[in-house]
Amino acid sequence: MSVTYSRVDEYPMDDTLEYFIKFPSPNFKTEAQGAESDYVFVCNETNVPIVLLLGWAGCQDKYLMKYSKIYEDRGLITIRYTAPVENLFWKRTAMVQIGEKILKLIYDMNFDSHPLIFHVFSNGGAFLYQHIALANRRSKRPVQICGMIFDSAPGDRRVLGLYRAISAILGKERRCNTLVSAAMAVSLLVLWAFEDSFNYLRNFIRPVGYEVQTNPSHNLKYESNEWPQLYLYSKTDLLIPYTDIEKFAAYRQQSGVDVRMVCFDRSEHVKHYIRHPQQYIYSVGKFINDCLTNYYNKYHGN
Template sequence: MSATYSRVDEFPMDDTLEYFIKFPSPNFKTEAPGAESDYVFVCNETNVPIVLLLGWAGCQDKYLMKYSKIYEDRGLITIRYTAPVNNLFWKRKAMVQIGEKILKLIYDMNFDSHPLIFHVFSNGGAFLYQHIALANRRSKRPVRICGMIFDSAPGDRRILGLFRAISAILGKERRCNALVSAFMAISIIFLWTFEDSFNYLRNLVYSDGYEVQTNPSHNLKYECNEWPQLFLYSKTDRLIPYTDIEKFAVYRQKCGTDVRMVCFDRSEHVKHYIRHPQEYIYSVCKFINDCLANHYNKFNC
């Protein structure tokens, strides 16, 4: 799908990916009264920071749009995309191509010279980020990332968490939701176990540089990067235990990563913004402001 677009309109860029880009209005400060624009600054009009928002499994764009507005109201460019559910659970091999396409978008739009910040939601967003990062590592001219926000992620793979995630995707109105979700969760666990075993044996036989990227909690834990990471999570999250996120964050911190953690009270999975809007906005904007200050000082933008 091709489309003509202006600097203030959202538009689908591709029939197969359905991702959306939004440019801020030149008058964003007056159009968003009360927006704490002093938290985030831009270097110049040709180097506007970009926030890539990667949605959770089953996320509808109308929900992801509420998060992107936080950044759009403060003068940043946003890209929104949520990977298809079937590619997150079943046809996971296609995630490699999706990651490559999103990286190609960054190059095609000449965004590779801009400061890039990722905001990923749940394991679905983290799993997608893995493949963008994989494509970036393989690229001859990798893009510079200056910050990473994990919202309710990453967590270890558990059958109970998978069951609850599938139940949430199917919706409570679906008849026999619990039975169907349980069957699907067990089937997916068996499928993943077989896939992991196959990939492990394949790597023993072949040495073609193929990288297995199936578990964000494990793979991202050992990722080599220098950019700061912010973790937003809650002790009442029923899908991903807060202990998983804290263990991951502490390990990253020991690796030398600049880690910040914000633990919210009584908020559900990927609903911290809904429960604690002011604290949420302050946390993400302060983090991005610090990332950009470090980026501009480092590269003398």
């Protein structure tokens, strides 16, 4: 059964972290019929599904908003957030608190009884998800996650990929972009290597249960969760090679996770929706519908 919310305003939820929440349009059924996929997601009146979109490094909200509209037009609640670049690259200890604040937001909005689906973009979104998942594992009443979408992620750390990511963030208009980006990429990889070594040693000192979250392509591979995962990627992605994603997905599948993969033709990093809107919407729509159907059958007997 579908449900409509009349509240359509957007607003930042915190003085220091710019969360944006949007409820479905009152006319979401009509709007969805005019879009690429003419169906409305399976929902429940009392706990409408929530899609939490986590942007890539340097992502502006106006870009993330285009993706959230896919779900809002079809009756779902969305939360959008992109971690600050400095916290993704060098001030990374703050990510623990950011993950905890996002989880607290879900509790404060009374969304903890709603089925939650993550849609994460690139390694930046995957890195942030790690810390939300960590906060959720430590919670006395963890929220129900029923599905996960990886868009152009996760990938291993490489100098060339990091260099291209930094170049995109700095922008082509910046003078000496090539040299600055290259220097930053090498410096960050060295810094992260020291950070990983330090955290590895610290594990011998901290009490049992201490978890280190540094590398999404490594840490997320060994997650204990078993909710379904959808991977959206392309063989022409210059930032994260498709082979990284396929190896990661294969490992998760061998671990018993329901894995689905969609490889797009000739689309750039986090631009699959722009290049292939119909296929993109169909893929995420079918995946979420299946996740929600399984969720409601399992917990509500519908």
